[in-house]
Structure formats: C-alpha cells, structure tokens
Amino acid sequence: MRAITPSSGGSVPVARRQLAAEPAKLIVTLVAVAAAVALVLLLSGLRRGMGEQVTLYIDHQAPVLVGQRGAHDFLSQTSVLPEALTGEIARVPGVAEATPISQQYAMLQLHGRRVLTLLIGYTPGKPGGPWRLTSGTAPRASGELVLDRVLASEHGLRIGSTVEYRGARLRVVGLSSGTSGFMTPLAFTTRTTANALSRQPGMVNFFLVRPQLGVPPATVAARINRSVMGVSALRRTEVAANDRRLFIDPFSGPLLAMVAIAFAVAILVIGLAVYSSTAERSREYATLKALGLRQRALLRLVGAQAVGLALTGTALGIALAFGAAGSISAFAPKYLIAIGTGSVVAVAVSALVMALIAALVPARLLARLDPASAFRR
Amino acid sequence: MSVPLARRQLLFRKSRALAGLAGIAAALLLVLALKAIFAGMEGRLTAYIDRSGADVIVAQRGVDTMHMTQSALPARTAWAIASLPGVAEAKPILYVPAMVEHGAERGVVYLIGDDSGGAPLPLATGRRPGSGEILLDRVVAQRLGAEPGTTVRLLGTSFRVSGEVSGLTLITNSFAFVRRQDLARLLRSRDVVSYILVRARPGISAGKLAARIDTSVPGVTASTRQAFARSERRVVGDMTTDIVRAMILVGLVIGVAVAGLVSYSATLSQLRDYAVLLALGLRAHRALTIAVAQVGATVAAGFLLALALVWALAAILPSLTPTLVLTIRAADVAQALGLAAGVALVAAAFPVLRVAGVDPASVFRR
Numbered sequence: 001m002r003a004i005t006p007s008s009g010g011s012v013p014v015a016r017r018q019l020a021a022e023p024a025k026l027i028v029t030l031v032a033v034a035a036a037v038a039l040v041l042l043l044s045g046l047r048r049g050m051g052e053q054v055t056l057y058i059d060h061q062a063p064v065l066v067g068q069r070g071a072h073d074f075l076s077q078t079s080v081l082p083e084a085l086t087g088e089i090a091r092v093p094g095v096a097e098a099t100p101i102s103q104q105y106a107m108l109q110l111h112g113r114r115v116l117t118l119l120i121g122y123t124p125g126k127p128g129g130p131w132r133l134t135s136g137t138a139p140r141a142s143g144e145l146v147l148d149r150v151l152a153s154e155h156g157l158r159i160g161s162t163v164e165y166r167g168a169r170l171r172v173v174g175l176s177s178g179t180s181g182f183m184t185p186l187a188f189t190t191r192t193t194a195n196a197l198s199r200q201p202g203m204v205n206f207f208l209v210r211p212q213l214g215v216p217p218a219t220v221a222a223r224i225n226r227s228v229m230g231v232s233a234l235r236r237t238e239v240a241a242n243d244r245r246l247f248i249d250p251f252s253g254p255l256l257a258m259v260a261i262a263f264a265v266a267i268l269v270i271g272l273a274v275y276s277s278t279a280e281r282s283r284e285y286a287t288l289k290a291l292g293l294r295q296r297a298l299l300r301l302v303g304a305q306a307v308g309l310a311l312t313g314t315a316l317g318i319a320l321a322f323g324a325a326g327s328i329s330a331f332a333p334k335y336l337i338a339i340g341t342g343s344v345v346a347v348a349v350s351a352l353v354m355a356l357i358a359a360l361v362p363a364r365l366l367a368r369l370d371p372a373s374a375f376r377r
Numbered sequence: 378m379s380v381p382l383a384r385r386q387l388l389f390r391k392s393r394a395l396a397g398l399a400g401i402a403a404a405l406l407l408v409l410a411l412k413a414i415f416a417g418m419e420g421r422l423t424a425y426i427d428r429s430g431a432d433v434i435v436a437q438r439g440v441d442t443m444h445m446t447q448s449a450l451p452a453r454t455a456w457a458i459a460s461l462p463g464v465a466e467a468k469p470i471l472y473v474p475a476m477v478e479h480g481a482e483r484g485v486v487y488l489i490g491d492d493s494g495g496a497p498l499p500l501a502t503g504r505r506p507g508s509g510e511i512l513l514d515r516v517v518a519q520r521l522g523a524e525p526g527t528t529v530r531l532l533g534t535s536f537r538v539s540g541e542v543s544g545l546t547l548i549t550n551s552f553a554f555v556r557r558q559d560l561a562r563l564l565r566s567r568d569v570v571s572y573i574l575v576r577a578r579p580g581i582s583a584g585k586l587a588a589r590i591d592t593s594v595p596g597v598t599a600s601t602r603q604a605f606a607r608s609e610r611r612v613v614g615d616m617t618t619d620i621v622r623a624m625i626l627v628g629l630v631i632g633v634a635v636a637g638l639v640s641y642s643a644t645l646s647q648l649r650d651y652a653v654l655l656a657l658g659l660r661a662h663r664a665l666t667i668a669v670a671q672v673g674a675t676v677a678a679g680f681l682l683a684l685a686l687v688w689a690l691a692a693i694l695p696s697l698t699p700t701l702v703l704t705i706r707a708a709d710v711a712q713a714l715g716l717a718a719g720v721a722l723v724a725a726a727f728p729v730l731r732v733a734g735v736d737p738a739s740v741f742r743r
Contacts, residue, residue: 025641028727032634039631069533070476076485076550078473078532080564105445107612114608114615116445166448167438167596183616199449199569230533246485257410261403265631268400272638275392361392 018281019305029273030313036266037317037347040259042324044343047248047255049336054247055240056181057118060131062099063217064209066224066233073242074103074206075118081204085228089207092227094215100204101128102194106165106187110155117151117187119165121194128208130188135159136174139190143168148185149175150333166197180334209233263350270313271358274306278362282369289371302362303355310355311348318344394675397639401679401720402686404632405713409687412709417702419613421547423606425489430497431468431574432583434605435590441600441608443472443487443572450597452568457594463581468493469570471560477513477553478530479521485550486517488531490560495542503540505554510539512554516546516699531555532563546700575599632716636679636724640672644728648735655737664735668728676721680714 019026058065058074066089067079089098102121107114122128124140134149136159147157152175157163161172170189179186195201211220217235224233278285285298325337422444426434434441435458436448452469459467471490476483489495494505495512503525506512511529513521518541523529525538536555545552561567577586583601590599600608644651651664691703 024727025638028634028638028641032631032638035630035634070478070530071533072476072483076474077476078488078564080566082565104447107440107442107446109439114442114612116612116616164439166440197449198447199451200566203565232533258407261407262631265400265403265635268396268403269635269638272396272400272635272642275396 016308019308025273029269029309030316032269033266033309033313034316034320036262036269037314037351038320038324039262040266040347040350041318041321041339041343042337043255043259043262045321045325045337045339046335047252048338048340048343051244051248052338053181053336054243056179057120057186058236058240058243061236062097062127062208062210063236064211064221064224064233065236065239066098066207066209066228066231067205069230069232071206071232072234072239073246074239075243076246079205080200081207081231083202083204085204085231086207088228089209089224089231092220092223094212094220094223095209096212097127097210099123099126099128099208099210100191101206101208102191102198102200102203103205104194104198105184108163108165110157110163115151115155116184117148118181118184119187119189119194121189121191123191127210130174130176130179130186132177132179133174134177136172139173139188139193142190142193142196143170144173144189144193145170146174146176146188147172148179148187149177150180151185151187154334168193168197180336183334185334263354266310266313266351267354267357270306270309270354271361273309274302274358275362275365278302278365282365283373285366286369286371286373289369295367298366299359299363302366303359306355306359306362307352310351310358314348314351318347394639397635397675398679398682400635400639401632401676401717402682404635404720405680405683405717406686407631408716409683409705409709409713410690410703412712413687413691413703413705414701415613416704416706416709418547419610420704421545421702422613423609424545425487425498425552426602426606426609428498429574429602430576431602432577433575433587433590433599433601435467435573435575435594435597435599436571438596438598441598441605442612443605444609444612445474448472448571449569450571450573452570454594454597455570455573458573458575458590461586461589461593463578463586463589464575465578466574466576468574468576469557470572470574471557471564471566471569472571473560473564474550475532475553477511477517477521477523479523479527482521484517484521486513486553487550488560489552489554490557491554492557494539494556495554498542498545501541501543503538506536506539506556508556508559509536510555511536512540512542513538514545514551514553515541515543517551517553534563551700632676632679632720633723636672636676636720637727639675640668640724641727641731644668644671644731648731651732651735652737655735661733664732665729668732669725672725672728673721676717676724680717683713684710 065074068081071077071079083100086098086100089095100123104119106117106119108117120128124138129138130146133146139146145163152158152172157172159172159174162169163172176186176188195203209220209224211217221233221235224231288298321339325339328335328337426443437450440446440448455467455469458464473488475486475488477486496505501515511531513523518524518538521529523538525540528535528537575586575590577583587599587601590597655664687703687705691705694701694703
C-alpha cells in the first residue's frame with residue numbers, strides 16, 4: 001500500500017487505513033472479486049478439462065487408428081469396415097498388431113435419468129478394453145459389461161447389477177477407473193455383444209494399430225493408406241486433435257462470453273469499491289490537496305487501493321478456484337477442472353489491468369476535486 | 378407532502394447506482410443466457426422430429442431418442458408395422474452421424490437415409506435427393522460453401538448437393554438427407570433400418586397406435602411424436618443439469634456481492650442522513666424500509682436490464698452465428714426472477730444491519 005509521508009518524517013499508510021476502515025465492505029469486495037476470478041479460472045479449467053476428457057479413450061490406445069475412408073475423428077462420425085480387413089492391415093510392413101473394436105454411443109436410462117456413455121466393444125484379451133479395473137473382471141462372455149466406477153457409484157450399480165440397453169440386459173462384471181469422459185463415461189463389453197446390439201455381425205468400427213518397434217506411427221499410417229482400399233489411417237494424435245476441435249470449439253463461444261462477463265463484473269466490483277470510498281472521503285482528499293499533496297500522489301493512492309483489492313481478491317479467487325476444483329473432483333469426478341499455470345498467470349496479469357481500469361473513474365473524481373471545498377460548509 | 382427518500386438517496390450518486398445495476402444485470406444475464414442457450418438447443422434438437430410428419434416413431438426396444446443414440450431394427454419390421462390396422466404409412470429410415478466435407482471445410486451432420494429424400498420437410502431451394510445426391514441444411518451448405526450442384530464427400534464417397542432445407546442446424550451438428558439405399562451401401566448394412574416413421578390413418582389416435590405397435594411387434598419401442606420429442610428434450614436437460622445449477626450458484630454469489638456492495642456503500646454514505654431522519658422522528662422500521670426499497674429497486678432494475686439484454690442477444694446472435702439459437706422460456710424468466718428476489722433478500726441484510734445500528738444522537742455530535 002502506498003504511504004503518504006508528511007514533511008515531519010513519519011509516514012501514514014492512508015490507502016491501507018482507508019480500505020480497512022470499513023472491514024465489512026472490504027470483505028464483500030474481496031469476496032466478489034474472488035468469486036469472479038474463481039469463475040474465470042473454473043470456466044477455463046472446465047474447457048481444458050473437457051479437451052482432456054474428450055480424448056480419454058484413444059489417448060490410452062495404440063498410436064494409429066484405421067477407420068472407414070473419410071474418417072477423421074473417433075467420436076463424431078460413423079465408420080464401418082468389414083472384420084476381414086484385420087489380416088490385410090496386419091500384413092502391412094511395420095504393423096505389429098491390428099485390433100478391431102466396435103464403438104457406439106449408448107444412451108442408458110438410469111434412475112429415470114438419461115446417461116450417455118461411450119460403449120466400446122473389444123475382443124477379450126486384446127487391446128481396446130479398460131486399462132484399469134478397480135474391481136471385478138473384464139468382460140468375457142456375451143452380455144457382460146464393465147462400467148466406469150464413478151458412473152456406477154452415482155447410480156448405485158455394483159458388480160452383479162444389470163443394465164437394460166436396446167432391449168438387452170447387460171450384467172456388470174467389473175468397474176473401471178480413470179474412464180470418466182466428458183459427459184460420456186466409458187463402458188466396455190465384448191465386440192460380439194456390441195455388434196449384436198447394432199445388428200452388425202462381422203463389422204468393425206475402427207482398428208487399433210500398433211507399429212513395430214522403431215517404426216514411426218506416421219509411416220505406418222501412410223503405408224496402410226497406400227496398401228488397403230477404402231480406409232483412412234491416422235495417427236492417434238491427429239484423431240485426438242480433430243475430436244477436441246469438434247467437441248470443444250462449439251462450446252468455446254458461450255464459455256468465452258461467460259468469462260468476459262465474469263471479468264467485467266470483477267472490474268465493476270473493484271471500481272465500485274474504490275469509487276465509493278473515494279467519493280465518501282472527498283473532503284479528506286480535498287484537505288490533503290489543500291495541504292499541498294500533489295495530484296499524482298492522490299492518483300497513486302487510488303491506484304494503490306485498486307491494485308490492493310485486485311491482487312488480494314485475485315489471490316483469494318485463485319485459492320477458491322483450486323479449492324472448488326478439488327471439491328468437484330472429490331464429489332463430482334465426472335467433471336475434470338484442469339486449471340493450467342497459463343490461466344493463473346493470465347488471471348494475475350488481468351487483475352492488474354482490472355485494477356487500472358477500475359481506478360479510472362475515481363481518478364477522474366479526484367482530478368476534478370477543488371481543494372477549496374475542504375474549507376466550505 | 379411527502380419526500381421520495383428512497384429514490385432520492387438511490388439516485389444521489391447516479392454512476393454508483395448505474396454500476397450496481399449493471400453488475401446485478403451481468404450476474405442475472407449469466408443465468409438467463411445459459412438457460413436460453415440450452416432451451417434453444419432443445420428446440421432445435423426436435424426440429425426434424427417435429428416436422429417429420431410422423432405420428433409414431435418406432436425404434437429398437439428401449440430406445441426413445443435420436444440425439445447421440447443408435448437404433449437398429451430388421452427391415453422386415455417396417456412391413457410388419459405397415460400391415461397393422463390404423464397404419465397409413467410406415468417409412469423406414471437409416472440414421473447415423475457423419476462428416477460432410479467440401480474441400481478443407483467439414484461439418485458434422487446426422488445423416489438420414491430416407492426413400493422420400495426428407496419429405497415432408499419443405500425445401501428451401503433445389504430438389505429432393507436422387508441416387509448419389511444429398512440434401513443439406515442451408516447453414517451447413519453455406520458454411521461449407523456447398524451450394525446446390527456442387528459435390529461433397531461423405532464417408533469417403535462423393536455426393537452431389539441437390540438442394541437445401543432450413544432450420545435443422547444445432548450448435549454442434551445438423552441434418553442431411555440421402556437415399557436409403559445409398560446410405561445402406563456405405564454402411565454395408567443389409568436389411569437393417571434405424572427407425573420407422575409411422576403415419577396414422579384418420580380416426581385413430583397416435584397414442585393408441587403406438588400402444589398397438591408395442592404389443593403387436595416384438596423388439597420395438599413405439600412412441601408418439603410428442604413423447605419422443607419430450608424424451609429428446611430431456612436428453613439436453615439431463616446432460617446439462619449440473620452445469621446450469623453451478624451457473625445459477627455463481628450468478629447468485631456475484632449478484633449478492635454486487636448488490637450487497639452497492640447498497641452497503643450507499644447506506645454508509647447516507648448514515649448521517651438516516652441519523653437526522655431518525656432524530657426528526659422517523660420510525661426505525663421506516664428507515665429500514667427505505668434501505669430495503671433501495672436494494673429492491675436496484676435488483677428489479679438489474680433484472681429488467683438482464684431480461685432486455687438476453688432478448689437483444691436472442692434477436693442478434695442468430696444472424697451472427699446461425700447455429701446458436703436462444704429461446705427465452707417463461708419458466709426460465711420466472712427462475713431468474715426468483716434468483717433476483719433471493720439476491721435482493723440477502724443483499725438487503727447489509728444495509729439493514731447498518732441502519733439498524735444508527736444512533737439518532739450521533740447527528741448532534743462533532
């Protein structure tokens with residue numbers, strides 16, 4: 001806080017004293033700024049978390065994905081290929097293993113609520129299944145299901161429970177962890193079961209391809225595209241980027257609008273607090289002006305108050321955001337709030353900008369203040 | 378003669394009153410805009426079903442939605458349904474999500490393989506698709522730069538754009554129509570359909586026909602168009618409940634903080650006025666009423682401003698981003714009003730506590 005130094009030598013921390021004069025107002029201001037800052041961080045963290053969760057499945061799979069020709073992504077479009085292509089892809093030089101999987105969105109009705117899951121059908125013992133089982137076993141027989149454990153606990157499902165889907169009764173045989181995708185937790189069954197539900201026997205949605213040691217995924221993808229008719233082979237990272245773009249971009253506009261509103265609210269709150277304290281003390285400021293305090297020093301005083309409020313509110317907001325993110329991951333783990341260092345730095349820098357903007361109105365008030373007004377009345 | 382104390386005190390510092398109003402409006406706008414976006418999504422979600430001309434929609438057993446849903450029925454099911462009494466038409470369709478590409482541009486669509494080429498949806502331009510052709514929604518066609526006559530790629534195959542329909546584009550995707558045989562070939566799907574759209578003969582209600590299909594045809598779920606559309610809307614509702622709740626909480630916190638701050642600082646600057654009024658004989662409860670009235674008026678004005686802003690957004694945004702439709706529902710406005718009342722109630726506590734502690738004698742000190 002800026003201190004005003006009288007000619008006698010001692011200094012008076014005017015900015016701090018003025019802010020602390022009304023503790024209730026100070027607390028309300030800081031809470032409001034902290035809430036707005038936390039909102040900005042949580043929304044940007046949610047967007048980042050969405051990006052990480054969208055590609056959760058393929059991030060854990062082989063480096064190359066093969067789909068129907070024209071397939072660019074894993075989640076938004078249909079890809080249907082004959083199972084007979086397995087051998088053809090496996091014979092391409094540089095391919096260590098080609099594994100067929102089935103994939104479909106499954107709209108489950110649990111407790112009268114619609115819950116969307118991404119149902120993966122894979123061959124037992126082969127890649128493509130759950131990577132971490134917390135209890136039970138992987139699906140082996142027809143009609144067996146592994147559910148994300150967060151989804152299961154939200155709906156009171158446990159091993160042995162049954163879930164009705166597309167006219168079939170699927171029995172939960174295992175629970176997986178780390179499989180809570182963005183709005184779509186993962187579920188796993190055998191490929192035979194998935195194909196029977198879709199009435200697509202002998203069909204595959206994608207092939208997961210593992211290159212031989214030392215062969216770059218891009219090389220394998222290019223070779224498959226050249227050698228196998230009617231398919232699109234892409235590196236996993238390309239597919240993930242396409243998925244993220246398709247799922248996250250449409251939500252970016254509304255999210256950014258909300259971040260902008262939160263930012264505007266924070267500026268408003270700081271501005272209000274500093275303005276009202278300046279307006280209430282205009283007589284004191286006029287006295288200081290009449291005693292010879294320069295205009296610049298008065299402006300610094302207002303600026304110091306605004307910066308103090310912004311930085312303290314921001315620090316509280318950052319702490320609040322991390323606390324809230326921690327609570328969300330504990331109580332609603334399906335939402336991943338990934339607050340990045342970049343966002344924290346951006347918010348801290350924005351806080352200074354907020355303070356400067358918020359100090360503009362009271363600064364105008366001070367500039368117009370007549371020192372003679374201190375002696376009137 | 379009476380003096381409008383609450384109004385005069387509120388408007389004494391106009392910029393502070395305006396800033397408070399703007400802050401409360403921003404907080405309420407957060408909630409109203411989000412609800413309007415989701416309501417708009419819900420409305421568009423059922424645009425195809427609403428205009429499909431079907432009285433009953435038949436899907437695989439247990440399925441009563443289309444959005445992000447899969448359904449597979451044997452093709453013969455359509456014949457079985459068509460032979461039931463009361464059925465005027467049973468139209469099978471194939472339905473899959475797909476990516477339409479034109480040059481470097483891509484757009485996700487729900488692709489419908491339909492022998493009627495999307496009828497009875499009205500055409501905006503062009504004609505119904507024949508074999509090797511596709512009917513696109515106008516927004517997607519414009520985004521891809523694919524006017525009628527141009528060629529687009531779909532599941533690795535070229536299709537010529539035959540015409541356009543309108544009003545079927547959602548925030549994330551749209552609808553497009555091709556011939557069923559074309560889509561069946563692309564999907565390597567033999568004798569399988571996704572849904573059957575059923576028209577009832579005059580004299581039989583959709584509900585009765587749906588019940589008849591359910592009991593007569595094994596392995597299916599038949600829903601009236603209205604029930605099906607309700608289920609579709611619930612998908613959005615169920616998937617977004619948590620986000621909406623969180624946003625309402627945030628709106629409440631910000632609203633209370635702004636309204637509380639404004640009213641508290643306004644009251645602080647008027648404490649001496651209150652002391653004078655109390656010394657002149659103003660009853661304590663009247664002083665409190667004035668303080669509460671100021672908060673109530675600020676919050677009410679903020680609510681009206683937020684409402685005006687969301688209405689303006691609903692009018693302007695669709696022309697800027699045609700996929701973003703904002704629908705303002707009476708229930709959502711009522712909810713925001715309830716939120717505003719909550720904000721006013723909590724925020725009023727700040728000035729009330731301060732005014733209640735004012736000593737009338739303080740005006741004679743100093």
